[in-house]
Amino acid sequence: MNKTRDKQKPDVTNLDRRSFLALSAGAFISMAIGGLPKTAAAATDHLLPPLPYGDGALSPVISANTMSFHYGKHHQGYVNNLNKLVARTPYADMTLEKIIAGTAVQPENTAIFNNAAQVWNHTFYWKSMKPGGGGEPPAALKKKMQDAFGSVAACKKQLITTATSQFASGWAWLVLDGETLKTVKTANAGTPLTSGMTPLLTIDVWEHAYYLDYQNRRADYVTAVLDKLINWEFALQNAGLQ
Ligand code: MN3
Numbered sequence: 001m002n003k004t005r006d007k008q009k010p011d012v013t014n015l016d017r018r019s020f021l022a023l024s025a026g027a028f029i030s031m032a033i034g035g036l037p038k039t040a041a042a043a044t045d046h047l048l049p050p051l052p053y054g055d056g057a058l059s060p061v062i063s064a065n066t067m068s069f070h071y072g073k074h075h076q077g078y079v080n081n082l083n084k085l086v087a088r089t090p091y092a093d094m095t096l097e098k099i100i101a102g103t104a105v106q107p108e109n110t111a112i113f114n115n116a117a118q119v120w121n122h123t124f125y126w127k128s129m130k131p132g133g134g135g136e137p138p139a140a141l142k143k144k145m146q147d148a149f150g151s152v153a154a155c156k157k158q159l160i161t162t163a164t165s166q167f168a169s170g171w172a173w174l175v176l177d178g179e180t181l182k183t184v185k186t187a188n189a190g191t192p193l194t195s196g197m198t199p200l201l202t203i204d205v206w207e208h209a210y211y212l213d214y215q216n217r218r219a220d221y222v223t224a225v226l227d228k229l230i231n232w233e234f235a236l237q238n239a240g241l242q
Contacts, residue, residue, distance in 0.1 A: 046096065048079045049123050057131045061224045066212045074208055075122040082115040096120050097193070104194040117189040121171060121202060128201035129229040137232040140241040148181035156226050158183045159203070163222040169206040172222070175199050176239055200235035 051071055056064035082099075086092045089112075091099045096116055103113035137145065142152055149155040155174075163172035166185040173184050176198040184192055185205075192199050203209075203225055210221035236242045 045083050046079055046119060048076050049126075051126055053131055058129060058229055061213075061228050062129075062210075063213050066210070069212070070204075070208055071122075071126070075119070078115045078118040078122065082112070082119055085112045085115060100191065100193060114189040117191045117193075120193070121189065121191055122204070124199060125171075125202050125204045127234050128203070128231055129225060130231040130234075131229070133229040133231045134227045135232075138236050138242070141232055141236045141239065144181045144239065144241070155181070155183075159226060160219060160222050163203055163205050164219050166205050172203045172205055173197075173199050174201050174235060198238065200238045201230065 048071075051067075055067045055071070058067065086094075086099065091102065091109075091112060094102070096119060099112060099116040100120060103109040103116065106113070136142065137152060145152050145155040149158055159172055159174060162183040162185050166172060166187065168187070170185055170187040170190065173186065173192050175182050175184055175192045181200075182197070184195075184197065186192065203222055205218060205222070210218060214221040233242070
């Protein structure tokens with residue numbers, strides 16, 4: 001049981017399950033859960049975090065149409081699936097990070113891992129971008145890039161190569177491996193969290209991230225994200241440099 005998480009939850013955890021189900025359609029639960037959607041798993045629900053900006057804020061690099069499907073359907077879908085999959089399992093009350101760490105090495109729980117990691121990865125991806133992003137990284141991050149890659153341009157080029165060389169669905173990441181800045185790619189729902197690395201930022205290279213706007217031109221999408229949207233300040237914070 002995670003105490004921090006429990007504190008944020010409505011106080012319905014002490015009801016026995018039969019009572020909870022019996023009440024779940026009633027006004028009492030509506031009141032107790034403060035207007036959240038009424039589901040039997042409400043006591044342990046993971047919620048879709050709000051987007052840090054509006055649907056159309058990243059346009060024209062990422063259209064409002066892409067955003068509405070990607071956030072509203074795909075990300076929401078992973079949240080919904082996760083809630084269904086962990087209900088009545090030992091993972092029901094765990095934080096996302098604990099679920100990811102626990103299921104990463106359990107082949108029998110691949111479905112839980114995939115949905116939990118996709119929830120986490122997408123939340124991290126939205127924060128990796130901002131309207132009016134791109135441009136020069138802050139000095140401390142720039143220094144790290146120069147140390148590892150020679151220049152900011154070389155670091156960006158390496159990120160583009162990493163993103164375009166990921167065969168099929170996955171993610172491109174800028175990470176800290178120990179003290180060293182690196183680019184890594186992960187397939188499907190994979191995340192550097194399970195390799196002990198510190199993710200600084202990510203770019204989703206699943207086709208659903210770019211196909212409506214760029215069709216098959218993944219390199220154009222990744223380049224535009226890096227030039228116009230990438231949130232270097234977020235990377236700086238994650239690196240503990242700020
Ligand atoms: Mn995606």
